[in-house]
Every structure is written in structure tokens, then in C-alpha cells.
Amino acid sequence: xxxxxxxxxxxxxxxxxxxxxxxxxxxxxxxxxxxxxxxxxxxxxxxxxxxxxxxxxxxxxxxxxxxxxxxxxxxxxxxxxxxxxxxxxxxxxxxxxxxxxxxxxxxxxxxxxxxxxxxxxxxxxxxxxxxxxxxxxxxxxxxxxxxxxxxxxxxxxxxxxxxxxxxxxxxxxxxxxxxxxxxxxxxxxxxxxxxxxxxxxxxxxxxxxxxxxxxxxxxxxxxxxxxxxxxxxxxxxxxxxxxxxxxxxxxxxxxxxxxxxxxxxxxxxxxxxxxxxxxxxxxxxxxxxxxxxxxxxxxxxxxxxxxxxxxxxxxxxxxxxxxxxxxxxxxxxxxxxxxxxxxxxxxxxxxxxxxxxxxxxxxxxxxxxxxxxxxxxxxxxxxxxxxxxxxxxxxxxxxxxxxxxxxxxxxxxxxxxxxxxxxxxxxxxxxxxxxxxxxx
Ligand SMILES: [Zn+2]
Numbered sequence: 001x002x003x004x005x006x007x008x009x010x011x012x013x014x015x016x017x018x019x020x021x022x023x024x025x026x027x028x029x030x031x032x033x034x035x036x037x038x039x040x041x042x043x044x045x046x047x048x049x050x051x052x053x054x055x056x057x058x059x060x061x062x063x064x065x066x067x068x069x070x071x072x073x074x075x076x077x078x079x080x081x082x083x084x085x086x087x088x089x090x091x092x093x094x095x096x097x098x099x100x101x102x103x104x105x106x107x108x109x110x111x112x113x114x115x116x117x118x119x120x121x122x123x124x125x126x127x128x129x130x131x132x133x134x135x136x137x138x139x140x141x142x143x144x145x146x147x148x149x150x151x152x153x154x155x156x157x158x159x160x161x162x163x164x165x166x167x168x169x170x171x172x173x174x175x176x177x178x179x180x181x182x183x184x185x186x187x188x189x190x191x192x193x194x195x196x197x198x199x200x201x202x203x204x205x206x207x208x209x210x211x212x213x214x215x216x217x218x219x220x221x222x223x224x225x226x227x228x229x230x231x232x233x234x235x236x237x238x239x240x241x242x243x244x245x246x247x248x249x250x251x252x253x254x255x256x257x258x259x260x261x262x263x264x265x266x267x268x269x270x271x272x273x274x275x276x277x278x279x280x281x282x283x284x285x286x287x288x289x290x291x292x293x294x295x296x297x298x299x300x301x302x303x304x305x306x307x308x309x310x311x312x313x314x315x316x317x318x319x320x321x322x323x324x325x326x327x328x329x330x331x332x333x334x335x336x337x338x339x340x341x342x343x344x345x346x347x348x349x350x351x352x353x354x355x356x357x358x359x360x361x362x363x364x365x366x367x368x369x370x371x372x373x374x375x376x377x378x379x380x381x382x383x384x385x386x387x388x389x390x391x392x393x394x395x396x397x398x399x400x401x402x403x404x405x406x407x408x409x410x411x412x413x414x415x416x417x418x419x420x421x422x423x424x425x426x427x428x429x430x431x432x433x434x435x436x437x438x439x440x
Contacts, residue, residue: 016149078281138256155182345377345380
């Protein structure tokens with residue numbers, strides 16, 4: 001546990017010109033880093049048996065691991081069974097409300113939240129002060145890589161209350177030492193306007209970036225606010241769009257919100273290996289897949305009060321081990337989306353995000369924002385049904401726009417699509433993540 005005092009509220013100041021937030025860890029010799037992981041893994045497994053933590057203890061003993069000493073190193077983790085979200089959900093159902101996978105009593109924690117519940121009943125997350133401190137320190141490495149520094153003004157529009165994302169992001173910005181403007185998610189035009197108006201009064205140094213950036217642009221044009229006056233600009237996150245997949249930045253609020261951060265020099269994100277063992281695993285065998293290939297994202301958290309052992313997020317992950325020219329020594333991770341979101345049609349497997357990036361190439365549908373939906377494919381051989389709102393100011397016939405969209409989908413994904421062009425504001429808007437795939 002950190003001692004009580006100023007260091008609990010904030011970190012010691014750093015020289016703004018230093019290259020890394022935490023140079024000792026971020027440039028640690030990989031062998032030393034591995035030894036640190038082995039030590040911390042031993043402590044975690046010791047707790048599983050001694051506390052005990054029944055869900056993990058029972059899984060270990062069922063796999064023939066009778067004592068923590070049976071798993072000596074990170075390499076031995078391949079013998080440890082995987083745990084998926086449904087296991088946590090079942091445990092909470094059988095032993096409500098917290099289940100039998102906690103390492104601390106709920107009253108030792110200071111924060112509680114739930115997952116979004118997009119894939120079933122939300123599970124409950126608990127964080128002690130130490131757990132929050134690990135998340136905040138992890139995120140600080142990333143903010144520093146981006147060039148953020150204490151004293152800057154930053155903003156976000158994450159959902160709040162029981163959903164853990166908003167408080168986590170706000171807390172991490174405040175811990176880092178930035179002035180944090182938390183505006184409401186732009187679920188309605190009125191809420192979007194509130195945020196925009198506030199940004200014209202107190203302009204963030206770091207422009208808003210998030211799933212709902214397009215929403216703010218759309219409402220700005222409706223209510224006559226120049227996006228520049230609110231500090232808005234379209235800007236990609238560092239390291240995105242390089243090679244396959246996205247940088248592995250998060251392993252979910254319930255596991256490790258800030259598991260990695262992109263330096264922008266190479267594909268992927270640097271993994272905080274001092275606080276997690278991150279693996280790309282073949283779930284059928286439990287073995288790591290070869291480097292650079294997609295496997296299940298499996299995370300074992302280290303050095304926390306509340307941990308997860310071999311937690312399989314059922315999302316695609318690839319691990320890269322070549323040294324990065326930025327000087328950081330960790331492995332890097334790529335994220336390839338949730339397996340549940342993977343769709344198949346006409347012999348191709350793809351994700352909604354790939355359809356979206358294809359449509360972004362089409363002029364006439366992207367201004368002020370690209371708004372679209374697709375019907376989840378139910379028949380292997382039929383064309384994919386895609387609906388796209390006509391862009392503001394587009395003068396082309398709907399048929400011409402539809403043809404361009406279908407051509408873009410064919411070019412980028414190799415899939416035949418039937419595209420329907422809709423009037424502006426036909427598709428429901430969302431303040432956070434828009435629903436792009438509908439069942440029909
Ligand atoms: Zn790097």
C-alpha cells in the first residue's frame with residue numbers, strides 16, 4: 001500500500017524535457033523486467049492459495065497445480081487455465097454480489113463500477129487506492145509519450161456514474177497534473193452544445209479526441225459554432241493506422257484500463273510489463289501463438305490488490321518483440337477487435353470498423369461526419385446491406401453515391417454490398433460509441 005501523504009494524491013514532479021515518465025521501468029533490461037514479472041507472479045499465486053481466491057485456486061488445482069511453486073516463471077503460465085468474462089459473471093451469480101474471484105474485501109476498495117454490459121449482464125469492478133495508483137501511473141507513461149505535460153488543459157466526454165471509464169480517465173488526468181474538463185457525452189444536441197460552449201470559454205490545449213468527435217463537429221455546424229473556437233480538430237491518436245490492427249492500449253476497465261501506450265514509432269503499443277503479463281494465446285491449447293500472429297488477448301495483472309489470472313478478454317491480440325527505436329524496452333501489443341464483433345460473408349471475415357474505413361474514402365458521404373449502419377450478415381452469399389447518410393452539401397444523385405460506396409467496400413474488403421443512401425439525421429446518434437451493426 002502507498003503511504004498516506006501527498007504522494008497518494010499526485011506523483012513527484014519530473015523534468016518536462018526528460019524522455020520517459022518512468023525511465024527506470026520503461027528502459028529496463030528485458031531480462032530484469034522478466035525477473036520482476038516472475039517475482040510478482042509468485043506473489044499473486046501465493047495469494048490465490050493463501051487468501052484464498054476460490055475461483056482461481058479451483059482452476060489451478062483442477063489443472064494439477066497444487067501450490068504456487070508449481071508455476072515458477074511466466075513461461076509456466078501456459079499451464080494455467082484461462083478465465084473468461086462468463087466465468088466472472090457466473091461467479092457473481094452464484095455468490096452475489098461480488099463472486100469468488102476477489103483478492104480483497106469490497107470494503108478495502110474505494111471505487112466500484114460496472115462494465116458496459118454490451119455483451120451480457122455487467123460485471124462489478126473494484127479498485128483499491130493501490131489499484132487506482134497503478135492505473136494512473138500506467139496512463140501517465142502514455143500521456144508523457146504523447147507530449148502532454150502537467151499544467152496543460154485537457155478534455156473528455158466519457159460516460160460516468162457506474163460505468164468506470166469516465167472516472168478513470170478524469171482521475172488519471174488529474175493525477176498527472178492537468179486541468180481536466182469533463183463535458184457530458186453528446187447524447188443529445190443540447191448536451192453536445194453544452195460541451196462546445198464551454199470549450200469556447202475555456203479552450204483545451206489538447207483538442208477533444210474520442211468516439212464522439214464527429215458528433216461535436218455535426219452539432220457545431222448546426223448551432224453555428226466555429227469548431228476552431230472550441231479547439232476542435234480532427235487528429236489521429238499517435239500510433240494509429242500503422243500496419244495491421246490498432247495499438248493495444250486497454251484490456252478493459254475490469255482488467256487493466258491502461259495496459260499499454262503507443263509511442264508512434266512502430267506499430268502497436270508498449271505494454272506495461274511490470275504490471276501485467278500480456279499474451280496472445282491459442283485458446284484451444286493455452287499456448288502462445290507465434291509473434292505477430294493473432295491470438296486471444298490474455299492478461300495476468302501483477303502487483304495489484306485485486307488481480308486477474310490468465311484473463312482471456314476474447315479479443316484479438318498480437319505480440320511484437322523487435323526492439324523499438326524509441327528506446328523503450330517492453331514488448332508491444334496490437335489489438336484486432338473483439339471476436340464477437342467479427343463477421344463473415346462471401347468467404348471473408350471482417351469487422352465493422354473496416355467497412356467504416358472503406359466508406360471514409362468516399363467523397364459525398366463524410367461531411368460533416370460519416371454516419372452509417374450495416375445489417376449483420378445472415379446469409380453467406382448475399383450482398384452486405386449498408387446504409388449511409390448523404391453528406392451535407394453533396395450534389396450527386398443518391399445512385400451515384402451508392403455506387404461509390406459499394407465500390408469502396410469491394411475495393412477494401414473484397415465484399416459485394418448493396419448500399420442505400422439516406423437523408424441526414426436518419427440514423428440514431430450516440431454520445432459515446434454508435435451502434436453500427438444492426439440485426440434484422
Ligand atoms: Zn517505442
